[in-house]
Amino acid sequence: MSFFTVVNCMDGRVQLPVINYLMKRFNVDYVDSITEPGPNRILALQDDPELVQSIIRRIKISLERHKSKGIAIVGHYDCAGNPVTEKEHVEQLKKAKIFLEKHFQDSCVEMLWVDENWQVHQLT
Numbered sequence: 001m002s003f004f005t006v007v008n009c010m011d012g013r014v015q016l017p018v019i020n021y022l023m024k025r026f027n028v029d030y031v032d033s034i035t036e037p038g039p040n041r042i043l044a045l046q047d048d049p050e051l052v053q054s055i056i057r058r059i060k061i062s063l064e065r066h067k068s069k070g071i072a073i074v075g076h077y078d079c080a081g082n083p084v085t086e087k088e089h090v091e092q093l094k095k096a097k098i099f100l101e102k103h104f105q106d107s108c109v110e111m112l113w114v115d116e117n118w119q120v121h122q123l124t
Contacts (some may be wrong), residue, residue, distance in 0.1 A: 002028040003066040005059055006112075007043070007100075008074040009081060010035040014114045018074055021112070021120040026069055032062040037081025040073055040089060043096035056103055063107060070107050071100055076114035089113065093123060 004022045008014060019031045034055055036042055046052050062068045073096045075082070075089035082089070093111040100109045111123040 001030065001066075002026075003030050003032055003062065003068040004028045004070055004072065005032045005034065005062040005066075005068040006072045006074060007034045007036075007039045007055060007059065007096075008072075009039060009076055009079055010037050011076065011079065011081075013118055014074060014076045017114060017118045017120050018072070018112060022072060025122075028069060030066075032066060032068060034058045034062075038079055040075040040092040040096045041082040041084075043073065043099050044092035045095075046099065059100075059104065063104065068107075070110060071104060072110040072112050073097060073100060074112045074114060077116040086113070090123065 004026045006018055008018055022031050042051055073093055075093050097109045097111050113121045113123055
């Protein structure tokens with residue numbers, strides 16, 4: 001069994017596209033999903049320390065217990081929990097990636113954007 005970890009929005013529209021993308025791209029059997037409304041904002045701003053630590057704890061379980069191959073952080077079009085422009089989402093994704101890389105130095109961290117057609121895009 002192989003796993004990948006995703007920190008994704010709770011929005012049901014993005015769940016399956018992201019899971020399918022990660023399973024195919026990283027050739028894994030399962031995706032551990034950690035969901036919150038607007039997770040890229042949460043991890044970029046870190047203005048709710050308890051929530052940030054909750055996300056970190058859940059990622060740690062996935063990495064340690066499931067030997068996850070890596071972590072993806074997701075932002076998406078029309079996010080109710082984080083209603084900002086695509087440009088702002090991308091900036092938050094970059095900050096969230098840096099934050100996650102500091103906490104999980106041995107793991108690859110990927111940034112994903114889900115567009116208005118629910119297509120998943122890898123960001124660099």
